[in-house]
Amino acid sequence: MANAFDVLEERGFIEQTTHPEELRELLGKESVTFYVGFDATAPSLTMGHLIPLMSMLHLYRAGHRPIFLLGGGTTMIGDPSGKSDMRQMLTKEAIDANVESFRRQFSKFVNFADGSAILENNANWLLDLNLMEFMREVGRHFSVNRMLTMETYKARLESGLTFLEFSYLLTQSYDFLELYRRYNCRLQMGGNDQWSNIIGGYELVRKVEGASVYGLTLKLLTTSAGTKMGKTEKGTVWLDPERTSPYDFYQYLRNVDDADVELMLALLTFLPMEEVRRLGALKDAEINRAKEVLAFEVTKFVHGEEEAKKAEATAKALFGGPGVAEDMPSTALPRAVFAEGMDILTLLTETGLAASRSEGRRLVQQGGITLGDERVTEIDYLVTEAEFSGGELVIRKGKKVYHRVVLQ
RNA sequence: GGAGGGAUACCCAAGUUGGCCAAAGGGGGCAGACUGUAAAUCUGUUGGCAACGCCUUCGAAGGUUCGAAUCCUUCUCCCUCCA
Numbered sequence: 482m483a484n485a486f487d488v489l490e491e492r493g494f495i496e497q498t499t500h501p502e503e504l505r506e507l508l509g510k511e512s513v514t515f516y517v518g519f520d521a522t523a524p525s526l527t528m529g530h531l532i533p534l535m536s537m538l539h540l541y542r543a544g545h546r547p548i549f550l551l552g553g554g555t556t557m558i559g560d561p562s563g564k565s566d567m568r569q570m571l572t573k574e575a576i577d578a579n580v581e582s583f584r585r586q587f588s589k590f591v592n593f594a595d596g597s598a599i600l601e602n603n604a605n606w607l608l609d610l611n612l613m614e615f616m617r618e619v620g621r622h623f624s625v626n627r628m629l630t631m632e633t634y635k636a637r638l639e640s641g642l643t644f645l646e647f648s649y650l651l652t653q654s655y656d657f658l659e660l661y662r663r664y665n666c667r668l669q670m671g672g673n674d675q676w677s678n679i680i681g682g683y684e685l686v687r688k689v690e691g692a693s694v695y696g697l698t699l700k701l702l703t704t705s706a707g708t709k710m711g712k713t714e715k716g717t718v719w720l721d722p723e724r725t726s727p728y729d730f731y732q733y734l735r736n737v738d739d740a741d742v743e744l745m746l747a748l749l750t751f752l753p754m755e756e757v758r759r760l761g762a763l764k765d766a767e768i769n770r771a772k773e774v775l776a777f778e779v780t781k782f783v784h785g786e787e788e789a790k791k792a793e794a795t796a797k798a799l800f801g802g803p804g805v806a807e808d809m810p811s812t813a814l815p816r817a818v819f820a821e822g823m824d825i826l827t828l829l830t831e832t833g834l835a836a837s838r839s840e841g842r843r844l845v846q847q848g849g850i851t852l853g854d855e856r857v858t859e860i861d862y863l864v865t866e867a868e869f870s871g872g873e874l875v876i877r878k879g880k881k882v883y884h885r886v887v888l889q
Numbered sequence: 890g891g892a893g894g895g896a897u898a899c900c901c902a903a904g905u906u907g908g909c910c911a912a913a914g915g916g917g918g919c920a921g922a923c924u925g926u927a928a929a930u931c932u933g934u935u936g937g938c939a940a941c942g943c944c945u946u947c948g949a950a951g952g953u954u955c956g957a958a959u960c961c962u963u964c965u966c967c968c969u970c971c972a
Contacts, residue, residue, distance in 0.1 A: 641968055732926080739927050766925040800926050840919085843934060847920040879919075881926060 484509045485543035489697075491754055492747040494536045496673040498697040499683055504668070507695070508545065515540060515668035516548035516660050518603070518653065521556045521579035522571065525721035526586045528733070531749055531779070532699055534590060536670060541591070541598060548599040548666060549587050553580045554607030555653055561646040562633045562674045580604070586720060599664065603656050610655075619655050622688050623681070631677045650681045657682025658689060666694075673698040700748065720783055726810065727784040731792035732881065734776035742771045750778040799883050809875075811885035816872075819888065822863035825850065832886060834878045844878060851877040 486505040489495050498504055507513060517533045519526075526534075537547040556576045571579075580602060591598045628634055628650065634642060657679075660666035669679050679696035686694045718733050719725040725733075737745060743761025746752060752760075752774070760771035773793070781789035795809050812832045814823075823831075826841040829850070835841035842860050844850050850857045852868060853875060868874055872888040 639968095736926060739925095742927090766927090768927080769925060772927080796926080837937065839937060839940095840935085842940095844920065847933065849920045879921090 483543075485540045485545060488539050488543065489536055492539070492757075493744055494532070494539075494699050494748060496698040496700050497676060499680070499695050503693070504695045504697065507667070507693075508540075508543070512544050512546060513540075513668055514546040514548060514599075514660075514664050514666045515670060516550050516601075516657075516666050517670045518550040518552055518555065518656060519583055520552040520560055521576050521583060522559070523717070524579050524582055525719045525724055526583060527720065528718040528730075529701075530720070531783075532701070533670065533672065534587075535749060535751075536699055538590070546597060546599065546664075547591070548601055548660060548664060549591070549593075550656060550660065551580045551583055551600070551602045551604075553577065553602040553604030555603055555649065555656070556580075557604075557607075558645055558649045558652060560649050560653070560678070561637055561642065562678065582721075601660070603652075603659070606659050607652055607655070615651075615655070618689075619651055619658070619685065622685055623651060623654075633677050650678055653678045654681035654685045657694070658686050661686045661690060661692060661694060667692075668695045668697060670697045670699060672701050674701065700744075722784060722788075727780055727788040728792045728795055728809065730783065731776045731780045731789065731796060734779055735772050735796060736881075737772060737775070739768050742768060742775060746771065746775050746778075750775065750782070752778065809883050809885045811887050813887045813889045816866065816888040819864065819866040819869070822865040825852075825857055825862040825864060826860065828864055828876070828886070829878075832876060832884045834876060834882065834884055849879050 484505060486501075486508045515537075517537055519530065519533075537549070541547050553576055556571060556579070557573070559570065584600060587593075587600060591600075593600045628647070629638070633650075634647065637646070657666070657669050669682055671679055676696075676698050679698060683694055683696040686692055717725075718730060720730075722730075734745070734749075743757060746757040746760060747754065750757070760768075760774055763771050776796075777789050777793050780792055784792075799809070814831065825845060826835070826838045829835035829841035829844065830838060834850075835844055841850075845857050845860045845862070848856055848858070852864065853870075864874070866888070869886075869888055874886045876884045876886060878884070
């Protein structure tokens with residue numbers, strides 16, 4: 482079997498590591514326990530979380546033992562990395578709820594029952610720490626002088642940094658120490674923005690325990706343009722189907738930049754690299770084929786094969802020609818209201834395609850709304866029952882947003 | 890505790906001799922054209938509504954005024970320096 486380190490490297494996961502040679506050797510000769518921490522700042526995992534998840538699964542498949550560390554404790558502080566402002570403090574209740582939903586979501590991908598993978602929560606050891614003991618054991622190993630030179634803090638020195646956030650590094654570093662002691666955890670992985678936090682833990686374990694542990698950072702899911710992927714402005718792409726429907730999830734991937742397809746196939750699917758490279762090499766319109774594979778594979782992984790097929794069928798029906806597909810967002814409205822006719826603006830707000838009547842008005846005026854095959858040009862256009870076929874009517878907003886109105 | 894500076898729309902950021910401010914500019918978003926459901930580019934748009942007008946908005950609450958993002962008072966939060 483290929484060395485797991487090589488697998489991660491070939492697929493483009495690795496950004497930086499401490500002692501790459503040693504780590505590779507270690508992963509090649511024994512089963513290693515490793516961990517990735519997840520801050521519980523949101524109520525659902527996002528597409529961005531797939532990178533660490535996939536990297537963990539690659540190692541898992543190679544026989545190593547992953548620890549999914551939920552940040553029930555560290556989230557009480559909030560990681561200042563990459564943040565220009567103070568993080569909003571979450572209530573204990575909110576954090577617990579987030580941790581719980583992460584737990585459920587991870588359980589869909591990994592079986593924690595047989596001990597081959599571990600789900601932990603750092604609230605278990607951070608919440609009851611004694612400050613003085615903690616400072617004497619952990620605090621003394623951290624040089625403030627050095628911390629102040631770290632990118633994370635340097636940026637914040639301008640805008641303000643409280644001790645609360647400054648201390649984040651210590652708590653995350655302590656996690657590594659705790660996991661080393663409890664599970665003989667030897668490796669911490671995380672997004673590249675976690676480099677300084679990871680180094681913090683790595684140095685702490687080496688100093689306190691004199692043990693050889695390692696750190697590795699993963700590529701962040703960004704577009705070639707540099708913006709964070711899976712966290713669109715419009716809203717985050719969530720793994721929770723209630724927040725981002727499987728269809729929207731599929732579409733997000735279906736529409737990635739040409740330049741990003743190959744990398745995303747490598748990072749987000751288990752397809753063999755030969756296949757990834759073949760698909761990534763497709764040119765011009767052909768590369769759409771690669772995007773279809775990407776969208777299907779990842780949707781299947783996250784939402785299951787059935788949902789992936791539905792999303793794919795819906796997309797093909799919509800973009801391949803006229804057609805109404807099952808798996809399209811829809812709104813049911815009573816048949817009676819269309820006897821008199823419903824004005825287009827009301828219909829747009831009812832279906833959620835427009836947040837307000839003003840927005841709907843703009844959409845219509847700019848030619849962005851299509852009913853069936855007819856573009857709507859009048860803002861006071863009345864939609865009547867006659868326009869429905871088979872009790873259904875498809876409204877299209879722009880080129881890609883479809884919504885189905887069903888009479889009931 | 891003392892002195893000073895700041896808080897503007899999704900984000901950044903103008904505006905503070907009171908009216909011409911629903912509030913410049915940039916980013917982002919949305920829509921149109923072009924395309925391959927891509928990128929880049931160009932154009933329009935981006936508080937709400939019964940819409941050539943009306944209503945709500947410039948940290949919060951009051952006040953002055955015919956009229957306030959702009960002036961006054963109190964409060965909240967943030968930053969810098971001092972202790």
